[in-house]
Amino acid sequence: MSNTVARAIVLLLVTTALGSAEIPPLDLWTDADIKPWSAGAMSPDRASIKSNTTRLMGRRSVELIAQPGDTPVKFSLNLGKAWDLSDADQLVLAWRVLEGQATGGRNPQVRVWSKNKIGKGFSSYSDLPISDKWQHIRLDLTSPNAVEKQHGAASRQGIERIDITLPATDRVIRILVDDLHFERSAAIVLKRARELGPLEEDIRPERYAKYLCGSHLKPAQRPALEALYAPQAPPPETPHHTWGKPLGKGPLRVLFVVNLAFQREVIELAQRFDMGYDFVPLLMVQRYKPDVLSDLARKEYDVIVTAALDPDAQMAPFIEWLNLQVAAGKGWIAINSGGNAGEIALPFSSIKGEKPVVDKWQVGHEHPIVTGAPIDILPPFQTRRYTPASNDAEVILRGASGDAKMIVKTHGDGRIVNLCSGFGNGAFSILPTPTGGEHVKHQFPYWEYEYSLLAKAMLWAAGRAPPISV
Numbered sequence: 215m216s217n218t219v220a221r222a223i224v225l226l227l228v229t230t231a232l233g234s235a236e237i238p239p240l241d242l243w244t245d246a247d248i249k250p251w252s253a254g255a256m257s258p259d260r261a262s263i264k265s266n267t268t269r270l271m272g273r274r275s276v277e278l279i280a281q282p283g284d285t286p287v288k289f290s291l292n293l294g295k296a297w298d299l300s301d302a303d304q305l306v307l308a309w310r311v312l313e314g315q316a317t318g319g320r321n322p323q324v325r326v327w328s329k330n331k332i333g334k335g336f337s338s339y340s341d342l343p344i345s346d347k348w349q350h351i352r353l354d355l356t357s358p359n360a361v362e363k364q365h366g367a368a369s370r371q372g373i374e375r376i377d378i379t380l381p382a383t384d385r386v387i388r389i390l391v392d393d394l395h396f397e398r399s400a401a402i403v404l405k406r407a408r409e410l411g412p413l414e415e416d417i418r419p420e421r422y423a424k425y426l427c428g429s430h431l432k433p434a435q436r437p438a439l440e441a442l443y444a445p446q447a448p449p450p451e452t453p454h455h456t457w458g459k460p461l462g463k464g465p466l467r468v469l470f471v472v473n474l475a476f477q478r479e480v481i482e483l484a485q486r487f488d489m490g491y492d493f494v495p496l497l498m499v500q501r502y503k504p505d506v507l508s509d510l511a512r513k514e515y516d517v518i519v520t521a522a523l524d525p526d527a528q529m530a531p532f533i534e535w536l537n538l539q540v541a542a543g544k545g546w547i548a549i550n551s552g553g554n555a556g557e558i559a560l561p562f563s564s565i566k567g568e569k570p571v572v573d574k575w576q577v578g579h580e581h582p583i584v585t586g587a588p589i590d591i592l593p594p595f596q597t598r599r600y601t602p603a604s605n606d607a608e609v610i611l612r613g614a615s616g617d618a619k620m621i622v623k624t625h626g627d628g629r630i631v632n633l634c635s636g637f638g639n640g641a642f643s644i645l646p647t648p649t650g651g652e653h654v655k656h657q658f659p660y661w662e663y664e665y666s667l668l669a670k671a672m673l674w675a676a677g678r679a680p681p682i683s684v
Contacts, residue, residue, distance in 0.1 A: 237302050240395045243291055244307075245272035254288025254377060261287050266390055270308045270348045275392035277312070280380045286321055287387075289378045291394075296329045296372040302396040303370070305353040308528075311346045312388040318381030322389075324353060327375040328368035335365040344389065350527035354399070393528075398504045400531035407511035417492035417509055419474055420444050425503060426474070426495065449481045455659075457666045458673070461488040466676055468492070469510065471499055471520045473642035480644065486662075487669040496522065496642070499532040507531055516676035517545035522642045525555040541626030545675025547668070549633045550641040552600050561607035561621035561632040562600035570637035572596045572649060573613035581610040581622065582679045583631070583670045588663055593656050595619075595646040600634045607632070622674070629675045644668060 243250055253261035260281040269275040280287035305326060316322055320340035327336045337358035342351055361367040376394075380387050419426065423443035427436055466489040470480050474495040484491060492513060498506045510532075518539060525533050537556040540546050548555075552562035574594045577584050589611065602609060602618045611620035621632045640647035645664045648656075673679045 236298055237396055237398075238293070238297060241272045241393060242395070243293070244276050244392045244394045245269075245274055248276055250292045250294060251276060251278075252290050252292070254290050254379075256285070257287045257289075261289055263289065268312075268390060269392050271393045275390040278378065278380070278389050278391060280314075280383070280387040282384050282386060283382055285382050286319070286323075287380045287382075289380075291376040291378070293374050293376070296374045297396075299355070299370045299373050299396050301398065301402075303355050303399050303402060304397050305355060305376070305394075306350060306397055306528075307394040308348050308350045308392045309344055310348045310390050311344055312390060314385045314387035315383060316344050316380055316387050316389055317341075318383065321379050321381040323377075323379040325377040325379070326353075326355065326358075326368045326373060327377070328370070329372035329374055330365050330369045333365040334362070335368050336362045337368040348392075350393070350530075352527060352530060355396075397502065397531075400507060400534040403504045403507045403531065404511045404535065407508045410508070410512060412514075413509055413512035416490070417469075417494060417513070418445075419477065419493060419495050421509070422495065422498055422503070422506065425498065425501075449478075451485060452482065454482065454485045455662045457486045457662075458669050459486070459488040461678070463678060464488075465490045466672060466678065467514060467516045468672065469494065469513070469515045469518045470644070471496055471518070471523060472644060473497075473522065476521065476643050483644070483665055483668065486665050487672075489672075496520075499523070499529050502529055502531050504531075507535060510535060515539065515544055516678065517547060517672045519547040519549070519644060519672065520551065521549040521644050522636075523548065523551045523555075525551070525553065530556075540628035540630065543627035543677070545628060545672065545677070546630045547633065547671055547675055548630060549644055550598065550636050551632070558625050558630070560630070561602055561623050562618070562634060564601050569599075570596050571599050571613065571615050571617060572652075573615045573617075575611050575613055575619055575646075578609040578612040578618070581608065581674075583620070583622070583667070583674050584610050587667050587670065592646070592660055592663060593648040593652040595635060596637050596640065596649050597634050597646070598637050598641065620671075629677065631671045631675050633671070 248263050248265050251263040260283050262279045264277050265274045266277040267274055278289050322342050322344055323340045325336050325338045327334060338360040339353045340359050355370055358367055420443040423440040426443060427439040468489045468491040470491055470493045477493055480493055494506060533556045537558055540558060548560055552560050552564055572594050575589050575592060577589055599617050602621060607621045607623040609618045609621050613619055619634050623630050635646035636643050
């Protein structure tokens, strides 16, 4: 049997398995209406529910209101039927406090009920984090804190109700719930991706047109808008200097996760630098899509470039995959990002303030990335002000203000370059951004040196920097 035929059979088997269970649509119970929500049986007089236009996703969220009392208050979400969720292993929801104190004892608590073969079982998750800011929580349906003593944990093949319990309190509690849905974890997606084998074609935004054009559209409206994402012709070539073509060991394999509006910058870099690349719009990892993660898991990269990636629980599966890649020796160019990304502590920890700073850059420490780069002739750039965090990091570029601009570090077998190079919309760019006034002052193509600097950073992060310099 040929490899092609074998792979086709695996694809058919996996596709069949995926179709044997039904994952409910996103925002099915927090955006449409509040009819599926009700006060718990023991809390009819102290629990009320209404729709709220303050939301994280979609158009509305669900507001849960608990009146004061000596006992906890329960809210129930009836899922409408017993859902077969054997193809999903996580319950995800976002919530925030509007009023009162929503923690106490082991609450807030989420309990998932199902129709098991021997009766009704439940899986319970207690002492969950909640604050006055939106945050996603991910509950592992295979690993609850507690289960029903007689009938066991909720079976994923018959989930029909979700309870949310708030603590007893002497004040009113109001919380918002949004983006409640079920999904497949990275572990499931990555396992199935390995079964499918390598993905040969390049990844471009049009691959995900069905997501990019908006799920709110009616089916009849979608094809015309999806078609707009299909390229009409090869990208036009512009005047440029070639900095790294060809590379001695062949093209660098690169994944870009960047705002769609800045795709042209990646095309420009590809004109100058020897690389084969995939481009995934930032939105596709901000709003986790299992098939996107599956595509990435079927590819091999030397380095991953992200811009304005703000790691949070909503994109946890992608961050988990990214951690695995870096730990295994892949490079990560993290542009305008800071804080923690899973187990990776980025060299930039936090933003010093909201006001940008405009200053010229200078070499902070000799390093293969900056050796030979004409940093002193570049214009002043407008950037955020980040605070360096890690003691094992190395600041190789600073602004005249003293702020760190580029820091390098290692994680596992991989290398990380953390670059602070933009502000506002410019934070989504893969290049440092001068102000308009500074741009017109410089009568030479200074951006060529920016592309060169980025290419050198990518080579170093991928472990492909030349052993000598001239």
